Amino acid sequence: MKKVYGSAAEALDGLLRDDMLIAAGGFGLCGIPELLIDAIVDSGVKGLTVASNNAGVDDFGLGKLLATRQVKKMMSSYVGENAEFMRQYLSGELELEFNPQGTLAERMRAGGAGIAGFYTRTGYGTQIGEGKEVKKFGEDHYILEEGIFADLAIVKAWKADTSGNCVFRKTARNFNPPAAMCGKVCVMEVEEIVEPGELDPDAIHLPGIYVHRLIQGEHEKRIEKVTTRKKEAV
Amino acid sequence: MKKVYGSAAEALDGLLRDDMLIAAGGFGLCGIPELLIDAIVDSGVKGLTVASNNAGVDDFGLGKLLATRQVKKMMSSYVGENAEFMRQYLSGELELEFNPQGTLAERMRAGGAGIAGFYTRTGYGTQIGEGKEVKKFGEDHYILEEGIFADLAIVKAWKADTSGNCVFRKTARNFNPPAAMCGKVCVMEVEEIVEPGELDPDAIHLPGIYVHRLIQGEHEKRIEKVTTRKKEAV
Amino acid sequence: MPWDRDQMAERAAQELEDGTYVNLGIGIPTLVANYIGDKDITLQSENGMLGMGPFPYEGEEDPDLINAGKQTITELPKTAYFDSATSFAMIRGGKIAAAILGAMEVAENGDLANWMIPGKLVKGMGGAMDLVAGVKKVVVVMDHTNKAGEPKLLKECTLPLTGTGVVNRIITNLGVLDVVEGGLKIVECAPEVTEQEIRDKTEATIVN
């Protein structure tokens, strides 16, 4: 099966439509599918619901899709780094469904794993639990959270082989595997495509079965908060 | 924290008690915690409930614990390779709770992940679904399966560092990570213990947080069904 | 002349679409791997592997590398290993295009029984219930009748079910039948087997 495409636009060809649900990998600006986001901006598709832990910053990552008003609704756990997001949300132009971070990750994994819903203590007794079914197991109360079944997943890995087996690097893994799992179709961008056999089969983070289309490209990999320490004089 | 112990008996010291629930890794005889099973046989603890995909063979793996009548109940998906098991079960000496294989794996992971229950289509309309809550999501019916919270997990990995980070080899991984996750305490046997830093931090299959005690030992690694092909004459 | 085991496996291999991920059950389904030919099929083994290779050469068996039937196997360049929870996540999650499985009984509504004969055979369902619940296309390969010559394609299954309404296509030694609205439809007969012979040996409603 041919999975490797020449560009982000080609890889997304035929997959985008207005009002669809897209799951996106990344945490902050780390491990985000930069190239695919840019191509979705260029496509002009609109009314999107995007399940992503964060919403980028004003001029990078998902912030670009917010700037162009292509997003109708975000499903996120933390959106504090994006002023335009806040403006649109407070003015009522953008819907926001807050999900606790672990619930969001688990909902994505559940969708990908054929789990329609699961019971978690997270959010019980808070406004996150409002309107959700509560069930007691043992002494504790749990709320029912549903799996996310996305029309499209856009994710970023470090390296993939042509069959889609891939590996991530350090904390850039984050939401990428669960986002990939929950997409009916998953498009992945990587820094390097290699031949089958070049990745250790014991060390694949996400098997190729989850990856339908694949592109290689250059990534800016912007750092959101540079924090350093000084080298002590020896 | 000191995780490395000198022997299986030492590693299990203080952890065993009658009528406890033990989750065990392995598929067939592949990747089973041989040394810990032997030590549990020697301990004489009884009335055990064991969650394990299979029940070993008559003289190896969990079959040894069945031979000594230390097991009261098995939670398994397939027990077809064990004549003594079948005898005890058909005579009513042994309880058996069949779990579909994927349900068993997911129940273990759920227990380890603080998920009290989840909805799966697997088993709906069969005797596995009898007595379980049914819920409709979309057009499909799902049954509620509960997380397994084991008193003790016994698992086998290939290599671990002294902090418990570990890697498995090929299909010997199988049920070991989910079993490890669901144990209040997890004891692991490995073929080789290495120093922190010797395993690639991007390639850890099970982080050390899940591993409380660790032993290194010699493994028989018996093969259940040797199947081969002939080398074609060149 | 009815198909033999290998011919049934060869016919079943035609069901597999190029570029897909497939799970093969134990028994005749295992033989399907011999007839994949040039198609780019990736075999999943539910004990934790994508990209299952052939049996090893004698002396090269690896105890850490077995398939779901517990047979020693080999890996391929595209192989990836994972744990059982991840393996069934992809099965339950609908990522496997087709499963080819054996059966004891199939009912005309697609019910499948292939895991238990009460009081006699209590080996367990293994991964079969997860496979039929999650995989997009379920193809059953089985003898058309039991050893006593009695039909195994029934109006209703008599044995405990593996799944309800899950079978899409049945390949027997006599031919190929689809589960459709109202019953089973004969779509192909083995050489020299007539539709009438299939009807005579089938209890399930035949709609054509």
Next chain:
Amino acid sequence: MPWDRDQMAERAAQELEDGTYVNLGIGIPTLVANYIGDKDITLQSENGMLGMGPFPYEGEEDPDLINAGKQTITELPKTAYFDSATSFAMIRGGKIAAAILGAMEVAENGDLANWMIPGKLVKGMGGAMDLVAGVKKVVVVMDHTNKAGEPKLLKECTLPLTGTGVVNRIITNLGVLDVVEGGLKIVECAPEVTEQEIRDKTEATIVN
């Protein structure tokens, strides 16, 4: 004299048991890492890492290596990386011994509010709700009063909750309080701070 930020962090570090896995929140909790001393503590970062190391040297920042506060960090020999679902599996599953978090309000029954001021601050809860629901011991580090001098330890929280009955211990600039049956119990005062001063600046019931 009340504790300053660093002294609060130093006091909070005493809560950490040798040989455990710990999650530190953003703000003062991050400073706790500076006071761990000889204890064998492994820091979890909920974006997918166990064994978080210090900030990198200038010029050695890696965009693929950040903590949950999105700051560049480094790894240690014992580091392991994993995905977000796995990360919260261990949090929700009770594998983390302690979380040290900031707060806007804490109620006398252990309710915690630290994620939202309706109409004003809508950044989101991030991983805080999962942490308080799953971690065995939740220690809050916060100023005893707000900028207007009003109590933040209340009979009932006024802000949207992060979790109900989840806080075990509170470390403020004035002292240390435990959530116990019936209210809060003063277990320690900062130097030159009296129990009476803590009582005066606390709305919650003090049981001792």
